[in-house]
Amino acid sequence: MKKYIKEARVLLILAIPVVFAQISQTAMGIVDTIMSGSVSAIDMAAVAVGTSIWLPIILFGHGLLLSLTPIIAQFNGSGKRNCISYQVCQGLWLAVVISFIIMIIMYHSNQFVNCVLILETPLNEKTINFLFYLLWGTPGYLFFQVFRCQCEGLSYTKPGMIVSFIGLLSNIPINYIFIYGKFGMPVMGGAGCGIATASVYWIMFVLLYIYMNYTNAFHDINLLKTIKKPDLIILKKLFMLGLPIALSLFFEVTLFALVTILVAPLGIVAVAGHQIALNFSSLMFVLPLSIGVAVTIRVGFCIGKKNLEQAKISSWTSLFIGVILSCCTAILTSIFRENIALLYNDTPSVVSIASHLMLLASIYQISDSIQVIGNSILRGYKDTRSIFYITFFAYWLLGLPFGYILALTDIIYPAMGPSGFWIGFIIGLTSSAILMIFRMSILQKNISKNIKYDFEI
Secondary structure (H helix, E strand, O other), X not given: OHHHHHHHHHHHHHHHHHHHHHHHHHHHHHHHHHHHHOOOHHHHHHHHHHHHHHHHHHHHHHHHHOOHHHHHHHHHHOOOHHHHHHHHHHHHHHHHHHHHHHXXXXXXXXXXXXXXXXXXXXXXXXXXXXXXXHHOOHHHHHHHHHHHHHHHHOOOOHHHHHHHHHHHHHHHHHHHHHHHOOOOOOOOOOHHHHHHHHHHHHHHHHHHXXXXXXXXXXXXXXXXXXXXXXOHHHHHHHHHHHHHHHHHHHHHHHHHHHHHHHHHHHOHHHHHHHHHHHHHHHHHOHHHHHHHHHHHHHHHHHHHOOOHHHHHHHHHHHHHHHHHXXXXXXXXXXXXXXXXXXXXXXXXXXXXXXXXXXXHHHHHHHHHHHHHHHHHHHHHOOOHHHHHHHHHHHHHHHHHHHHHHHHHOOXXXXXXXXXXXXXXXXXXXXXXXXXXXXXXXXXXXXXXOOOOOOOOO
């Protein structure tokens, strides 16, 4: 029991800074919404629509780079710190390529807005302008993520927290300047949020780069001395290891975005209630997500040291912590769901739907916690391909179809509206959690039996 308690302390020390970093990044979106909304409803809608287009694309790119964390952790655990800077350098080259592709896609996003979304003219123009300015922050965001992966892979999670918090603080005055047209700038409304967010991404990248090059903890990993030309073999391995993670992130983000679109025909009240419940459950998701980041670091480190038993202990300890935290948040959500809904909106019909959906959210929080931590454990073992298969099956072949049938048809039960989609979430996330645990158990059993396993990149 003592070894599990000790491991729990290590995991929490790693996870707590990640919690605050994630909250800071989430708060940036809230600040953008509030400040653009103070100009007009159209500006706020433009930021919301633009963000819904931007997030799946940028998170796909982000996912391609997440393979760096377990790779760096393994090199650190095996005592091969001299190999880390080379991996990071190749990660930066991969980020350059990804940035170029994303910027091209975003540059032509006006065609998607004009031909697919067919928005009202003012909203259309503001959304396109927002996305145009935001695309210039793509390299800054991805370079920041490369260095954040390096820090976290070396078990330093505080730098990401501090820089993310500074990014949040700097987002407010930059928004103020460009949204409201201060210090000689034109009034740009919601489009100004695009400039502000892009600027913040570059600020965060520069700050983390400076920290890492002028801190003793990283004195032996100086990128200025180890800039190498692209290594196609390493780049291919990084890409292939990160692709399943990127696809699983894309599946999850697009699932929730698609459900929001499917709920829209049910009316404003249904959409408002759905968004409130979704926003709050996303906030609760920060806790297991942070535990997941910590366990990826720990499992990767233990694998690097060839300490397979400790990797197993870390895996099960993280799941136990996640279940305890999710039980607490689920109980609090179910008890205070009406009070929470009232913080967003005081319309009785909206509060009624939102509080009911939050009750369903409290049910799936445990499954959600298990699946995201299980996902992270598999990533620590570099078993990313199974993550792709599990998430695709659970979300798109189980969760979404069942949610659609329950919400909008009478095949199984009279159409349930938004509640049907949320029951679909429960089905999808629960099946994902079960499959993640099953895969993790099989993987650990195979490793313990000395079945061939790829420890090195």
